Amino acid sequence: RRRTIRWDLGGDWVTVSSVEASKRALDGRRWTDKAHPGRDVYVVREGIVTGGATPAKLEASLDGSVFSTMEGKASGKWLANGEIQWSGGGGTWLPVASPEETRAKLEGTRWTEEAHPGERIFTVSQGVIQGASAPATVVLLSDGTLYTTLHANMSGVLLDDGRLRWDGDAGTWVPLASQEEVHAKLEAATWTESKRPGEHKFVVRAGSVMRDGMGVASIVLLVDGRAYLTSNGEAVEGTFQGPSSLSWGPDHDTWVALASTEQLAQVEGKTWTEEASP
Secondary structure (H helix, E strand, O other): OOOEEEOOOOOEEEOOOOHHHHHHHHOOOEEEEOOOEOOEEEEEEOOEEEOOOOOEEEEEOOOOEEEEOOOOOOEEEEOOOOOEEEOOOOOEEEEEOOHHHHHHHOOOOEEEEOOOOOOOEEEEEOOEEEOOOOOEEEEEEOOOEEEEHHHOOEEEEEOOOOOEEEOOOOOEEEEEOOHHHHHHHHHOOEEEEOOOOOOOOEEEEOOEEEEOOEEEEEEEEEOOOOEEEEEOOEEEEEEEOOOOEEEEOOOOOEEEEOOOHHHHHHHOOOOOOOOOOO
16 A cells, blocks of 8 residues: 655655565566557666666556656556556556567568568568568567557557458568478479479479579468469469479469479389280
């Protein structure tokens, strides 16, 4: 319970938690400014908050009030949802997820727009989104909401199915498979069309499809196993019918993987005869 001592000569004293209790309550917590989420992240260590212009003290009282030596943020209220509302027009801080949670959910992830798969690829690295016209910061809040400077503090949320849905007209991003999975499923094989086997050979390298040595399309592989082939602005969805067969849409051909050099070596130099007339 908060207690106040009011002095005759002016001014009040209020009870605060012990220094150690305050440090324990605040230590390691992270916030970002609601007006500019992600631009600055404030981190508290041993009663000192960093991330602003200069380090400042930050303490918590028994009733959830907070006090700081940071300019414009002398006192505020620490709410049950983790936000800090600063008095006197100091704005609001939003609680940021831990570095471990941020790394697990965002670091190294690759995305593409669901409406235009493969047209643009976005990669998240150390809190920055690469792949747009300019790099943009991204921050994950404790409640799972994301904010990015990609489009004027755009917010979004990670859905249970792995997609990232942005507010407004920004659409939805779908997660791309890792580079290792792309190599194993697409790049490690040479492909040909099942209707005309051997007439053309397709090789996938760094997101591009080479037909007989010439680039003809771009290709992406999603986390859920779907592939998208884009040529002349038209995207065609592909699905794997096993590890060596990739079917492209209802009106397109199927790719089949050609035998590897090791597989060919197993039959090289052998003599064969027809089973019906040995």
